[in-house]
Amino acid sequence: MQSRRTFIAMAATTTCATVATAMLTACAIAPAPDAPPTLAERPPIVFVHGNGDSAALWQTTIWRFESNGWPAERLFAFDQPNPLARDDDAVAQPGRSSTGESAAFLKANVEQVLKATGASKVVLIGNSRGGNTIRNYVQNGGGAAVVSQVALGGNPAHGIWAVKGFRENNEFSGLSGFMQQLNAPKGPNGDEVTPGVKWLTLRSDNNDKYAQPDGVWIGAPGKPTNIGFDGPALKGATNVVLPRVDHRETSFSPAAFAATWQFLTGQAPRTTSFVSQGSPVLDGRAIGAENQSLTGATVTVYAVDPATGARLGEAVHSKVVGADGRWGPFNAYNITTSYEFVLAAPGFGTTHIYRSPFPRSGNFVHLKPERIVAADNGASSVVVFTRPRGYFDAQRDTMRFDGKSPPPGVPPQGAGVATSRLRLEGGGGPRAVTGEFNRERVTGLTWPAASEHTTVLELTY
Template identity: 70%
Template sequence: MTQRRQLVIGAPALLALAACSTMPASNDRPPIVFVHGNGDSAALWQTTIWRFESNGWPRNRLFAFDQPMPLARDDDAVAQPGRSSTAESMAFLKAQVRRVMDATGAARVILIGNSRGGNTIRNYVQNGGGAAHVSHVVLGGNPAHGIWAVPGLREGSEFSGLSPFMKQLNAPKGPNGDEVTPGVQWLTLRSDNNDKYAQPEGTWIGAPGKPTNVSHDGPALKGATNVVLPGVDHRETSFSPAAFAAAWRFLTGQAPQRTDIAPEAEVVLDGRLTGLGLDSNNPASGDFANNLPVVGARLAVYAVDPATGARRGEAVWHKVIGPDGRWGPFTGRSAASYEFEISAPGYATTHVYRSPFPRSSSVLNVRPERPAAADRDAKALVIFTRPRGYFDARRDRIRLDGQTALPGVPPSGAGIATSRLRLAGDVQRSVAGEFNGERIVGLAWPFAGGHLSVLELTY
């Protein structure tokens, strides 16, 4: 194992991080480009962007983009429908960085990436000319040495530590044999032992009891500042308050004034309405996420009673989705709870319930759902989901419809982000989902009428 210096967050680590940067004052902040992970979208950066704004980073210097095909190929060298190669992913990022530089006039940008987004960032900086345009990089939960490194096991995947792609990225650089490209300041953030993709044993990759040849410190890189965030899960390495605080210290040399989110009285909400793809060569594989617009879909926004999920009158916003996928902008109130109703051919009518939005956002993405085969006998279906982290029954206070044991969530480990509650009755009623103090209430809609509900956590 390559020697990689690591800091566990605490007082000494804070001092070390504070010494890492000489970032300009708040009135001259460089642009930040946020890069999402495998199968994800720009929406996952919503709370991180809010925290940067709440500490004075200008909103017009914060950028997050949707990669059209965010899932990696099974073999990076073999074309696969609905998937992107490392080269395609890098080309997308390169184009977005150029777009940001042209729009802002900035000479350099900061890149912050989660999971696979870190692979894309490293590839761009090392092989795509990014070293000339990037000052700082923050990588959260990046599988920098693979999710597995097992001879004969999908060695062509970019997630294999034995892949040509990963070996080339990690080849020694400079006089110290660093794994990171020189001339750029690097920070990695990882969990101590709770990242599903940095485990020495293969439960989360479908190989229980078998060694992955990857350790908990797999996301760390020689030549970077490597910080351990105790207890966080894979996504929380990027999207948690602790991850934000560590990134802010690294970039500015100071602790943030706050890790909560400063509210605005009036909010402007917008985002994209995207869909699900189906591999025509292998229909049995089921749906997979993409970030392509569902043109012609209809979205309606309703104000709802936060205690019951019942609508408070007629829709306060509605729109037919065009080629850009945008469903807004909608001006709302930060104290209000909203339901987003999505109607699109080939999908269930999807009712998405969210907590109030404390600040404006242009990355409030929504997606209609299709019922899985296992759901078809239900009278009503409620999906409880946490996009910016996982459910951990040992660590978190969780409740769904009064039950502490969530369907599909194991009693230990942080590796499942979605629970599907199948109801035996079709009488419309309130269902509450609770997670560490965040509580969302929505209505269960009759499944026979082609409806389903989503309770989507923000935090």
């Protein structure tokens, strides 16, 4: 049942009808009274990633904006250092960041974008924790003066839990001082959003792992979180419901893009897909868990047979990574060639990352190493099947990993797992392993785990 808070919020704000994800269309949002800007007048957009993530997740969204005519030079994404939130926001923790540090990082990057573009205002688009950072910056860091519109996907706007005595000073607690001050009533209507900025929230109807009344996804199954499915909605915002999308798909799905484009422009996008480019130029960073550059790592790229994962000749690109983490640029053959990215990083072993063909150029093709862990002992090969921009949902998706459906580790119900790990035994030479998710299929070769090699099949969609 919808909470009283959200019922009031929905009645006081512009609210959309639900959107069928399979139709890949946006809900009808009333156009802004002002005429939409021309392409040359489009404001710069800064994309803000979520907890533990990187700018790489925004690559497909950026492709969609470009394919609809938003100038590429006005689309920005940044890798936040130490992207994981602290256990206690007030206590320093190695490899993690506070709410204040996150807001300061965003403020510095917005100022950089304004200076580079000459624009007076920016649009901010954030996923999950990125929404907390945006709200904090706009409300408390001076962002209200330079931000015109904000779109938040899957933002835990009222926390992931609100349980007395349970990590109350964590950023994601609805009882934390941080969350309470963000949601304090503002203006004559008692809105939860900062006035003077136009706000959009995108949420799932009931399939977001971090907006659940039951604590199953936070390690407390059967215990109430005191957060409803409507937790990401905010009074004073345009609140949109996207049926069956998971936590990340609230930002990275075609339906999320369509709703965001409509909100920003007052018009439906021409396409929710990608307009292809003849010879894509690819680049990105080789990074670890804290988004630090893997300086000294080597990245080697091979064209591969999409059906077998076998290499089609010698390497087509190789580079030793410098302090900026950049492994490119790499001039790809065309939009139909599949690639293997080999990342050899000190302290990590060697990771073989297989990807589908790239439809467009991209600067956020990030590469992360995979480790051999204790649970892998005895395996001849380790293969990881991963979906960075969404989760695996056995009730919703068609998927198979090395012939297994659902993939190992994917629960029969709920969208809370984005990675499946396969440990193969028996030795022998390399063989093909395939991961399939709906209409995307990625095939790679196995490599010897004893030599610290792992295989990653990384989905784009």
